[in-house]
Amino acid sequence: xxxxxxxxxxxxxxxxPKAKGPLEAWHQEVAxxxxxxxxxxxxxxxxxxxxxxxxxxxxIAGNHYRLVVKINYSYRIVYIRFVGTHAHYDTIDVTTI
Numbered sequence: 032x033x034x035x036x037x038x039x040x041x042x043x044x045x046x047x048p049k050a051k052g053p054l055e056a057w058h059q060e061v062a063x064x065x066x067x068x069x070x071x072x073x074x075x076x077x078x079x080x081x082x083x084x085x086x087x088x089x090x091i092a093g094n095h096y097r098l099v100v101k102i103n104y105s106y107r108i109v110y111i112r113f114v115g116t117h118a119h120y121d122t123i124d125v126t127t128i
Contacts, residue, residue, distance in 0.1 A: 032064050032102075034109045043096075043114045053092040054114070067104055083126045086112065099125050 037058060044051035066072050069081040080088040082099075089098040097120035099113040112128045113120070 032061050032066060032107050032109045034058060034061055034111065036111060039111045039114060047096070047116075050092055050096050050114075053096070054098070057089060057091060057098065061109055065107065066102065072102075086125055086128075088120070088125060099123075099128060 040054045040058060044054055060075070064071075064075060066075075069087070072079050072087055073081065076089060078090045078094075082088060085102050085104070087100050087102060089100070090096075091098050091114075094117060097113070097115060097117055098111070099120070101110045101112050102108070103110070113123060113125070115123075
């Protein structure tokens, strides 16, 4: 998968250093993936939440952080839409972010 944009992750882990390792691991694993549909994501990341509008929420670092992406399955592109603490995640509308 092609991930846009890793810079978003870097900015976040500069503010939250404990997230760096888990976010880098997530990035490496997703970059090697080839998802054609949501069930392939669930097979790889059982704790991922499949949301509306082609969005997926991932638990990062034991659910201390949440990562929301929008996926274009046809083009194999993952767009990072949100990365934040679980508390911050609870305040957003994941279907429109």
